[in-house]
Amino acid sequence: MGLGTGYERQGCFLARALEVVGERWTLLILRDCFYGVRHFGDFLAHLDISRGVLTERLDTLVAAGVLERRPQGRGVEYLLTDAGRALWPTIHSLSKWGEKYLPGHHPPRVFSHAQCGSDLDEDGRCPTCGLVPDVADLVVRLAKGRNATPRDDPVAQVLRRPHRMLTPLP
Amino acid sequence: MGLGTGYERQGCFLARALEVVGERWTLLILRDCFYGVRHFGDFLAHLDISRGVLTERLDTLVAAGVLERRPQGRGVEYLLTDAGRALWPTIHSLSKWGEKYLPGHHPPRVFSHAQCGSDLDEDGRCPTCGLVPDVADLVVRLAKGRNATPRDDPVAQVLRRPHRMLTPLP
DNA sequence: CTGACTGGTCTGGTCACGAGACCAGTATGA
DNA sequence: TCATACTGGTCTCGTGACCAGACCAGTCAG
Numbered sequence: 165m166g167l168g169t170g171y172e173r174q175g176c177f178l179a180r181a182l183e184v185v186g187e188r189w190t191l192l193i194l195r196d197c198f199y200g201v202r203h204f205g206d207f208l209a210h211l212d213i214s215r216g217v218l219t220e221r222l223d224t225l226v227a228a229g230v231l232e233r234r235p236q237g238r239g240v241e242y243l244l245t246d247a248g249r250a251l252w253p254t255i256h257s258l259s260k261w262g263e264k265y266l267p268g269h270h271p272p273r274v275f276s277h278a279q280c281g282s283d284l285d286e287d288g289r290c291p292t293c294g295l296v297p298d299v300a301d302l303v304v305r306l307a308k309g310r311n312a313t314p315r316d317d318p319v320a321q322v323l324r325r326p327h328r329m330l331t332p333l334p
Numbered sequence: 335m336g337l338g339t340g341y342e343r344q345g346c347f348l349a350r351a352l353e354v355v356g357e358r359w360t361l362l363i364l365r366d367c368f369y370g371v372r373h374f375g376d377f378l379a380h381l382d383i384s385r386g387v388l389t390e391r392l393d394t395l396v397a398a399g400v401l402e403r404r405p406q407g408r409g410v411e412y413l414l415t416d417a418g419r420a421l422w423p424t425i426h427s428l429s430k431w432g433e434k435y436l437p438g439h440h441p442p443r444v445f446s447h448a449q450c451g452s453d454l455d456e457d458g459r460c461p462t463c464g465l466v467p468d469v470a471d472l473v474v475r476l477a478k479g480r481n482a483t484p485r486d487d488p489v490a491q492v493l494r495r496p497h498r499m500l501t502p503l504p
Numbered sequence: 505c506t507g508a509c510t511g512g513t514c515t516g517g518t519c520a521c522g523a524g525a526c527c528a529g530t531a532t533g534a
Numbered sequence: 535t536c537a538t539a540c541t542g543g544t545c546t547c548g549t550g551a552c553c554a555g556a557c558c559a560g561t562c563a564g
Contacts, residue, residue: 170522171362173382175440175481178365178425181432188552191356192341195348204511212343214553219512229435238562239510247435253457254431255348257424262351265399265417270345287423287466296457311345340553358521374542384522389543408531409541 184228185251189213190221195255197231197248198299200333201319202241210319244330252299256288271309275302278328302329354398355421359383360391365425367401367418368469370503371489372411380489414500422469426458441479445472448498472499 171179185191192211201207207218222242225231230248234241256275263272264286276283277290277297288296305326314320318334327333341349355361362381371377377388392412395401400418404411426445433442434456446453447460447467458466475496484490488504497503 170358170382173483173485174362175483175485176362176365176429177432177436177438177442178429179362179432180436180438181428182361184432184436185428186356186358186361188340188356191352192344192346192349195346205509208511212340212553215512215555216514217552240512250431250435251428254424254427257427258351258355259346259348261420261424262347262349262354265420266347266350266354268347268350272347313343313345315343315345375540378542382522384524385543386523386545387521390520410543 184224184230187221187224189217190225191255191258193218193221193225194230194244194248194251195259196319197242197244198252198255198329199304199319199323200327200329200331202243202332203239204242205239206317206319206334207242209317210315249299253288253296260286270311271307273304273323274307275304275329277301278303300328300330303327304329354394354400357391357394359387360395361425361428363388363391363395364400364414364418364421365429366489367412367414368422368425368499369474369489369493370497370499370501372413372502373409374412375409376487376489376504377412379487380485419469423458423466430456440481441477443474443493444477445474445499447471448473470498470500473497474499 171183185194189211193207193213196207196210201210204218204222207213207222208215211218213221222231222233225248226233226242228247229245230251232243232245234243259273262268274283275288277293278301279297280290280292282290282292284297284302285291290297303326304323306324322333341353355364359381363377363383366377366380371380374388374392377383377392378385381388383391392401392403395418396403396412398417399415400421401412402415404413429443432438444453445458447463448471449467450460450462452460452462454467454472455461460467473496474493476494492503
C-alpha cells in the first residue's frame with residue numbers, strides 16, 4: 165500500500181501513524197528491531213513473512229524515517245532511527261495489553277532495567293528508580309513457563325536467554 | 335481474518351494483540367469509540383469504511399471482549415468494555431508519535447484533564463495533578479489551525495467543539 | 505573459478521477489501 | 535392500517551494485497 169493507505173480523509177495523526185506502522189507485519193518487524201534484529205535474513209527466519217512483503221515493509225519504514233538502511237560488511241543492516249525508537253512506548257503498551265486481556269499459551273517476555281535489575285511495571289516505569297528507562301537500558305527475558313510450540317530459528321534461540329535490547333542479535 | 339491472522343507461531347503477546355486490533359481500520363474504530371461514537375451508521379459516516387468490513391471488525395472486537403454490543407431504542411450500541419478502555423494508552427501514544435514524527439496538513443487534537451483544565455503531556459500525564467487521568471475524565475478539542483479538507487459528517491461536526499471523551503456523540 | 509551466502513525480484517494462485525445493490529425488522533405518521 | 539423511513543446489516547463482484555516458492559545478482563572465501 166505504501167503511503168496513503170486509504171486513511172487520507174481522516175485528518176488525524178493516528179491515521180497518519182497507521183499509514184506507516186499499521187500494516188500487517190510492520191509492528192512485529194519493529195519489535196524485532198528493538199530486540200536487535202538487523203538483517204533481512206533474520207527477519208525472514210524469525211517472522212513467517214514472505215520475502216516480497218518484508219522488502220516492501222522495510223522500504224516503507226526507511227522512507228518514513230523509522231529505520232535506516234546501511235550496507236555493512238557482507239550484507240545490509242536495518243537500524244532504528246530516533247523516530248523508530250520513539251515507538252517503543254506504543255509497542256510496549258500494546259504488548260502489555262495483550263498479556264493482560266487476551267488468552268495465550270506461552271510465557272510473556274519481561275523487561276527489566278539493566279542498571280538496577282528491577283522489572284518494569286505496566287506503564288514501562290522502573291519501580292525502583294521511578295523513571296521510564298530508555299529502551300537501550302532494558303533487558304528482555306522470557307518468563308518461566310512452557311511454550312507449546314517454540315520456534316527454532318537463530319533469533320528465537322538467542323532470545324531464550326536474557327538479552328540487552330537494541331544490541332545486535334544472532 | 336477473524337482470530338488467527340497468521341501470527342500464531344510468534345508466541346508473543348504483541349502478535350496476539352495484533353490479531354485482535356492490528357487489522358486495517360480497527361484502531362480507528364476504537365478511536366471513534368473513545369470519542370463517543372456508538373452506532374453502526376455513525377462509524378460508517380465518519381470512517382470511509384465499507385459496510386462489510388465494518389461489520390466484521392465490530393464482530394471481531396465484540397468476540398474478543400473489547401466492545402459490548404447492546405440493542406437499544408431503535409438500533410444497537412457498541413460500547414467499550416474495560417478491556418477496550420485499557421487500549422487508550424496505546425492509541426494515545428501512537429497518535430502522539432504521529433504528531434511528532436510525521437508531517438500532516440491538519441491541526442492535532444489536544445486532550446485535557448476535565449477536572450483541572452490542563453493539557454496532557456506526551457505520556458498522557460496531567461502536568462498539574464501529576465497523574466494519568468482516566469479516559470472518561472478527558473476532554474478532546476481541535477487545536478487551532480486550518481484543516482485543508484475537513485470532513486462533514488455529523489460526528490466530525492460535533493468534534494469541532496470540545497467534547498468529553500466516552501460521552502455519546504451525535 | 506566455484507560455491508555459498510545475502511538481499512533481494514518475479515510470478516501465479518488465493519484471500520481480503522471497496523463499492524454498491526439489496527434486505528429485514530421496527531418506528532413513525534397519515 | 536398501510537406506506538415510509540431508518541437502522542443495521544448481508545451479498546456480489548471486481549480489484550488489489552499477500553503468500554509460497556522459484557529465480558537472480560553481487561560479493562566474498564577457498
